[in-house]
Amino acid sequence: MGFADGHLIPLVDAGLGNSAYLVDLGDGRALAVDASRDLRTLRAAAGRRGLTVAFAADTHLHADFLSGAVQLAHDDGATVLASAAGHRAFEHTALADGDERDLGGLTLRALATPGHTDEHMSFLLLDGTRELGVFTGGSLIVGSAARTDLLGADRAEELARAQYRSLRRLAELPDATAVWPTHGAGSFCSAPPGAERTTTIAAQKQANALLAAPDEDTFVRELLGSLGSYPAYFARLGEINRRGPAVLDFEPALPALTADQVRNLLGQGARAVDVRPVADFAAGHIPGALSIPLREAFATWLGWLLPDDTPLVLVTGPGQDLAEITWQALKIGYERLAGHLEGGMAAWTAGGGAQERIELVTADRIAGRPVLDIRQAAEHIAGHIPDAVHIELGDLAARSDEAPQRAVVACGHGERAMTAASLLARAGHRDLAVLHGGPADWAKATHRPLEEGA
Incomplete structure (x- = not known):
């Protein structure tokens, strides 16, 4: 079986608009690229193939999710591969431009591609001298390039110019080289709409308007002009990822709370987050509760609208997945989950709790x-x-x-x-x-x- 026949497994997080990748190295080991702290999908994919993650590579200090690399190092003994320019404060193999790592038959070559962040690095996967594909993170993405304002508006143009040079460097790879970006449609790191999450160098030369920009100034103007707003929590996660997210050595759970416990928590400053469908919230909810229906985009709006240091009480409906709520919160660093209202709104009103309607x-x-x-x-x-x-x-x-x-x-x-x-x-x-x-x-x-x- 050749590499193209299924050794690369994309793992799409549609809520954040991102893709992680699991590469079957053919000997029972795997490479994970830009894995999230929510490793459930990756674990399932690895388990189906009997793989142990031997390497965990991060293309940059992610702003939109906590990296799972530290957890993979803890659980699987994975070697973490990342840019030396990121100055990460945990054990990892620090790579400079041009450094290579033997994966056991395949080779991973580091390419410095700053722009999305200062220390951004792409990873070129080689079979001998043949370029199989390149993990481009937030550099070259399908139809665009990722935003350059995450380190502040005052640095956006400087980093856009770096992004221009990085994209041109990547465009020099052979046309047949696959492009495996992290950011895709739905990402607030700036990706255009569209169903495609992977591409090739040739396809981007033909279809990517930024690559077609006639000069650097035009590129910068077009990239900066395309940027919209992004979630508030992006400002926090880069530094947490640099320090290394806390290892989770337990299975996270969402404790059950009585109506009285919820009432006491709310009185002490906790916030109620109601994850039920819109119609259920409209029909009756705890006064002051924030409605964020549980769906793929739950983490985005939780991180945009609430601080990470406020205890959260979750109000759920029948059959809603408590583990999904917990992991969506944990992957963006929201760990102060006090629990969920056992029995839902029926228990709240039975205990004399008031409710409001919209x-x-x-x-x-x-x-x-x-x-x-x-x-x-x-x-x-x-x-x-x-x-x-x-x-x-x-x-x-x-x-x-x-x-x-x-x-x-x-x-x-x-x-x-x-x-x-x-x-x-x-x-x-x-x-x-x-x-x-x-x-x-x-x-x-x-x-x-x-x-x-x-």
């Missing part, structure tokens, strides 16, 4: 009420309900006084809108409603066009 409305019932669009700027510009006030969800807590009263809150489908409505309710807004659906549903129901532009 109305869900269809598109034909919002006439005469102000609309608050809380989607990302690019989504709003592409098409919104006419006269809608626009405040991104990530900015809403700080700008709640700018939101219209009696607003109908809208997003693409309803999940983010309910999160926004719960933030506004906590800030004192009343008579709120959430649009069931999104602007496209409004256009269909009213037979009116959406408005484009800012």
Whole structure:
């Protein structure tokens, strides 16, 4: 069996828009690249093949998730491979540009590709002298390059110029070389929409507009002009990954809490996070609770909207996966999980707990009420309900006084809108409603066009 027949196993985290990779080295050992602290999918893939992870490579100090490399070193004895320029404070093999590591038949060559971060490194996988593929992390990605403003707006242009040089270096690889990026569609590290998560050098030469930029200044202007907002927690994780995330030597669990225990915790400053579906939250929830429906994007909004040092009480519905909640929180460094309300809202109300409601409305019932669009700027510009006030969800807590009263809150489908409505309710807004659906549903129901532009 040749390498192309399945030795590379992509492990996609659709919620964060990222891919990790597991490489079967053919001798019972494996290489893991950009593995997350949530190793469940990687463990399952390795287990199906009877693999032990011998090497764990990180392309950069990740801002959007905690690395699983330290855990793999602890559990499997994996050798951690990373850039020497990252000055990581835990045991690892520090690599400089051009350094190679024998993987037992295959070779991994380090290529310094700064831009997304200062110490960013791509890893070229070789079979003898043949370039099989390159793990590009947040350098060359499908259709673009990752953002360069994570170290501060004052360094964004400098790093964009470094990114320009890095992409051109990667473009010099043979056309047939596979490109295996970490960041993909859905990543706030800046990737365009699209289904493809891997590509080739040849395909990117033909289709990547940034590679087609005629000069460095044009590249920088186009890259910086494409950057939107990103979650607040990105500012914290790079340093944690440099120090090394804490090893988990136990199976994380979410303890069961009584209604009285929840009430006491909330009185001491804990926050209630309600992960039930939108309709369930609308029908009745703990006053002040933040709605973040459990789905692939749960970690993103948890990390964007709540501090990591506040104890969290989870309100769940029947059948919701407590392990999924726990791991989504842990992979972005949220470890103060006090537990979940045993028995859900039924137990809360049975114990005398008050509840609040938020109305869900269809598109034909919002006439005469102000609309608050809380989607990302690019989504709003592409098409919104006419006269809608626009405040991104990530900015809403700080700008709640700018939101219209009696607003109908809208997003693409309803999940983010309910999160926004719960933030506004906590800030004192009343008579709120959430649009069931999104602007496209409004256009269909009213037979009116959406408005484009800012």
